[in-house]
Amino acid sequence: MEIIAAHHLEKYFGTLAAVDGISFSVQKGEIFCFLGPNGAGKTTAMKMIHCVSKRTRGDLLVFGMDPDTHSRMIKQRLGVVPQENNPDPDFSVFQNLTIYARYFGIPREQAEERAIGLLEFMQLSDKMDAPIETLSGGMKRRLIIARALINDPELLILDEPTIGLDPQARHLIWEKLRHLKSLGCTLVMTTHYLDEAERLCDRLVIMDSGKILVEGSPAALIREYAGEEIVEAFSSQEVISCLQSQDIGYDIFGDTIQVQAEDSRSIAHILMQAGCSDRITVRRATLEDVFLKLTGRTLRE
Numbered sequence: 315m316e317i318i319a320a321h322h323l324e325k326y327f328g329t330l331a332a333v334d335g336i337s338f339s340v341q342k343g344e345i346f347c348f349l350g351p352n353g354a355g356k357t358t359a360m361k362m363i364h365c366v367s368k369r370t371r372g373d374l375l376v377f378g379m380d381p382d383t384h385s386r387m388i389k390q391r392l393g394v395v396p397q398e399n400n401p402d403p404d405f406s407v408f409q410n411l412t413i414y415a416r417y418f419g420i421p422r423e424q425a426e427e428r429a430i431g432l433l434e435f436m437q438l439s440d441k442m443d444a445p446i447e448t449l450s451g452g453m454k455r456r457l458i459i460a461r462a463l464i465n466d467p468e469l470l471i472l473d474e475p476t477i478g479l480d481p482q483a484r485h486l487i488w489e490k491l492r493h494l495k496s497l498g499c500t501l502v503m504t505t506h507y508l509d510e511a512e513r514l515c516d517r518l519v520i521m522d523s524g525k526i527l528v529e530g531s532p533a534a535l536i537r538e539y540a541g542e543e544i545v546e547a548f549s550s551q552e553v554i555s556c557l558q559s560q561d562i563g564y565d566i567f568g569d570t571i572q573v574q575a576e577d578s579r580s581i582a583h584i585l586m587q588a589g590c591s592d593r594i595t596v597r598r599a600t601l602e603d604v605f606l607k608l609t610g611r612t613l614r615e
């Protein structure tokens with residue numbers, strides 16, 4: 315079942331095409347990710363989905379409804395985790411959930427019951443009465459996710475769910491997001507973290523300058539654009555001559571030369587024989603390589 319369908323979706327701010335004619339669909343129960351550098355248009359695309367930003371042109375359906383005409387009904391069925399943590403500092407952890415429940419018209423008793431369950435799910439039960447300023451970054455992020463779940467949404471929208479968190483805090487959030495998926499929730503998220511996209515997403519689009527460059531599963535995109543493994547060496551005349559003499563294709567990014575390798579061992583061997591053994595690394599190809607191939611830039615440039 316299609317939860318989101320977008321065709322030639324556009325959003326202009328003045329003359330700037332923040333989202334420049336993108337088409338994609340999200341199926342029920344999948345984790346779908348917008349990946350891309352700063353300013354690519356990821357947040358803007360998500361804002362149109364959760365009905366806080368009107369599209370300029372194109373078609374968009376969420377749960378089969380048009381956000382322009384059915385925003386209230388759509389909002390009732392989704393949860394949003396914004397990029398910035400924004401709990402209300404005047405209330406406790408528990409109150410942040412119960413007060414938020416009022417926006418959805420959830421009766422008090424039911425809201426309190428849900429809040430207790432969600433705090434347990436997000437491992438925050440012992441922080442129930444804690445003031446917000448005493449929470450760590452990871453705890454605040456988990457609270458915002460719990461808050462987004464208060465209306466039991468079918469679709470959860472997360473803008474950079476683990477931004478700024480340490481590895482342990484990120485792992486815990488990934489575990490919770492996977493659990494939500496296993497319960498049938500559909501997740502749409504943005505990230506700059508390639509490892510996050512690789513671990514979590516069923517399908518992703520890579521965006522740049524408002525456009526979708528490619529779409530697919532992380533594994534399929536890596537296979538198609540970056541091969542299985544990458545052999546890297548510092549770019550030197552010695553290495554270049556060696557590769558050219560063997561008719562091996564390569565790319566140069568900054569001071570690094572890269573060879574996309576089916577058989578990385580034999581490439582490494584050839585380079586070693588050419589006398590540059592101390593400079594060679596062999597690694598698994600990643601989504602960063604896909605992005606580099608497509609744009610000639612890294613995601614963080």
Ligand SMILES: Nc1ncnc2c1ncn2[C@@H]1O[C@H](COP(=O)(O)OP(=O)(O)OP(=O)(O)O)[C@@H](O)[C@H]1O
Nearest residue numbers: 327330332350351352353354355356357358359506
């Ligand atoms: N309200 C706005 N008014 C004017 N320009 C905007 C507005 N919101 C976003 N933009 C511009 O639209 C472009 C896309 O921004 P957007 O926030 O969607 O990118 P992003 O991919 O989410 O980036 P980030 O990873 O930094 O969150 C940027 O050039 C941004 O400056």
